[in-house]
Amino acid sequence: MREFAVFWGCTIQTRFPFIEKSTRLVLESFQLPYRDVDGFTCCPEKSLVNNIDHGAFVLTAARNVALVDELDIDLVSPCTGCVSNLATVKGELNANPREKAEVNSLLKEVGREFKGSSRLQHLVPFFHDAVGIHKIRQKIKRDFTGMRIALHYGCHMIRPSHALKNDDPLNPVKFDNLIRGLGAESLQFSSKLMCCGQGLDRVDEHDRALDFARIKLKELRAIGADALVLCCPSCFLQFDNNQFLMEKEGEKLGIPIIYFTELLGLSLGYSAEELGITNHRIDCSPFLAKWEELSSRPAPSVGIEAGLTGPNVLG
Amino acid sequence: MLDAKLNFKLLEMCSRCGACYSICPSCMNIPGYDPRAVIKDILNGEHEKWLSSRHIWECLECHYCLEMCYQHYGFENAMTALRNIAARKGLHPPQVKRGWEMFVKTSRLGEPALPARKKFGLPEPKASGAEEFRKLYALLQERRAAGNKEDKTK
């Protein structure tokens, strides 16, 4: 496997260091060749930077990609927005030689060059494609059989597909495959692919952002999901933090939000404390308690031999 | 240099299509959010009336419209272009202004939370690229200014 840099992005490092923790724990468990790289800036966040200055958006992303290009390694990120923004710019520049030359003439002044040769991947498709479900199954200590999990892909894990090219943009399957590989049921529900709506919280529309969160969380409550699993810090902010704010106003929906790396970490045998799950705003203990209870139930095959050899055999 | 552009030919097709309206999450959930109306106005040369509307900031950039568009264009391009123009006139939401200021100043949208890193036993954060970024951004602005001058003398 080619070495890769982990691109943490601003949100995880600023607000959710425990996500960095669980990500490192799972990367290390699988002995994946990752490293930390000096000099990254914000990816940059598209809805903010691109709306104000497209040139700054392109240049900043191109510089970040140039840092991994230079080292001749790939890039993996546990943030959907970061990967999507970096890949969008990589795609734009690789398709426009003139723009690429323009960008490179600027980068040259600070001693860098954008080649656009490194592979940029989000952690979920990376685990699906590069690690593989088979290897994951070999490694885990305990799976999630009996748990009912709702998935939230996060728009930017899969779109824009011309840049990311990692799954079907309108009917993705890889995250589902991973969850099923971990033994859980991946629930199908009507708002499954709906955008989280966190973007509204970045343009002074907090109430509208809550409206979006509410739609999905209410549906999850109605279908009895044990947790919402996702792998994007913005989506996490939307469903954990904003759900908590709703709870404080008396609207309790009670859906535990679990990061993909935390779910994987649990199955590898790490505790909720080690993974930082206890740092979430929304209490995850109902999810953990149910999982605990399921695993203390005897497997269906227990006692089968006694039944076969006991006095009642053959009457 | 490096500016986003609107494609009127593609917008012309949009005005006769509207297919992505039925998949767009903002169209479905935000009363009054309707890029079809925006596109009609752009084509009629009346885009100005949307510049101070909050609706142009309600596009979630989820790229649904882009994915299902037969011309691989998407409502979002029209919305982005209007946001660009609005931002240039200083009509962007205060939160966006604050975020942009922070980005230009620090090259990031927040700094690593050091006490929490310690608590979780995380390594020291890697060196920031802020200084190089600022230099690069200043270069971009210089080039733009020089380009504008050239345009004027032509």
Ligand code: SF4
């Ligand atoms: S990108 Fe914007 S316009 Fe397009 S579907 Fe999403 S919210 Fe709607």
Ligand code: SF4
């Ligand atoms: S963006 Fe594409 S799908 Fe949407 S209205 Fe325009 S042409 Fe139709």
